[in-house]
Amino acid sequence: MVEVVDCFCGIGPWARRDPLLPYRPEQILELMDYFGICRALVYANSATEWGRAAEANAMVAEAATKSDRFLPAFVLAAHPHEGSPTLSDYLDRMRECGARAVWLWPQSGHVGALWTWLVGQRLSLCSELRIPAFLHVEGVSPDEIHRLCAEFADLRLVLAGVPYGADVWLYPLLRSHPNVHVCLGHFYIPSGGPERFLKHFPAERLLFGSGLPKFSPGGLIGHVMYAGVDDEARRKILGGNLMRLLSEARL
Numbered sequence: 146m147v148e149v150v151d152c153f154c155g156i157g158p159w160a161r162r163d164p165l166l167p168y169r170p171e172q173i174l175e176l177m178d179y180f181g182i183c184r185a186l187v188y189a190n191s192a193t194e195w196g197r198a199a200e201a202n203a204m205v206a207e208a209a210t211k212s213d214r215f216l217p218a219f220v221l222a223a224h225p226h227e228g229s230p231t232l233s234d235y236l237d238r239m240r241e242c243g244a245r246a247v248w249l250w251p252q253s254g255h256v257g258a259l260w261t262w263l264v265g266q267r268l269s270l271c272s273e274l275r276i277p278a279f280l281h282v283e284g285v286s287p288d289e290i291h292r293l294c295a296e297f298a299d300l301r302l303v304l305a306g307v308p309y310g311a312d313v314w315l316y317p318l319l320r321s322h323p324n325v326h327v328c329l330g331h332f333y334i335p336s337g338g339p340e341r342f343l344k345h346f347p348a349e350r351l352l353f354g355s356g357l358p359k360f361s362p363g364g365l366i367g368h369v370m371y372a373g374v375d376d377e378a379r380r381k382i383l384g385g386n387l388m389r390l391l392s393e394a395r396l
Contacts, residue, residue: 184216
């Protein structure tokens with residue numbers, strides 16, 4: 146039986162929340178049960194808009210203490226003011242709660258999330274410690290991603306929110322940067338399905354991500370389960386690759 150581990154799952158309120166969408170940790174666990182998801186790497190929904198990294202990280206850390214099915218992912222924010230959390234403070238908190246991944250959010254509230262002169266220390270440290278960094282690429286140009294990967298070649302980068310039909314730039318990017326991975330789901334389904342993708346790249350490059358609670362993952366899970374790939378590739382895509390990346394982080 147394939148264990149499904151989700152790499153892209155949000156918890157907690159948004160700045161502008163749809164009242165019909167569940168967001169409390171217990172509600173997310175119910176959704177995970179419904180779709181057969183064993184565990185999920187979770188980020189705080191507020192981190193995508195508010196930019197309050199310390200509060201967002203505290204939320205996912207608390208959720209992880211209440212259920213070991215939640216794997217916390219942090220945001221490492223830049224703070225220019227005296228007395229604010231330092232990078233060492235963030236890493237200490239990650240160690241305390243068992244966080245092994247970080248998110249980069251270039252959306253509103255995170256100006257400069259991809260300015261390498263500003264975030265270079267954080268990205269260098271993630272590279273050195275083998276901490277996987279997740280990037281939602283909505284609004285990010287392929288050229289920006291390429292420059293980021295070229296400057297931080299050892300960074301284990303996972304691209305989420307890749308649009309459908311992006312193969313025209315995604316495939317050359319993956320060929321140029323072997324440490325780049327792709328979140329299968331939310332938006333991205335390879336043209337021709339996983340079968341065609343695996344003709345070009347190993348299964349280790351794909352990670353399943355549901356997009357919960359904004360998106361329903363049932364169809365995508367079925368898409369992978371019934372794809373014309375072998376069981377080992379299926380196991381890696383639906384959770385094995387994520388768990389491997391997290392286990393290799395040196396925290």
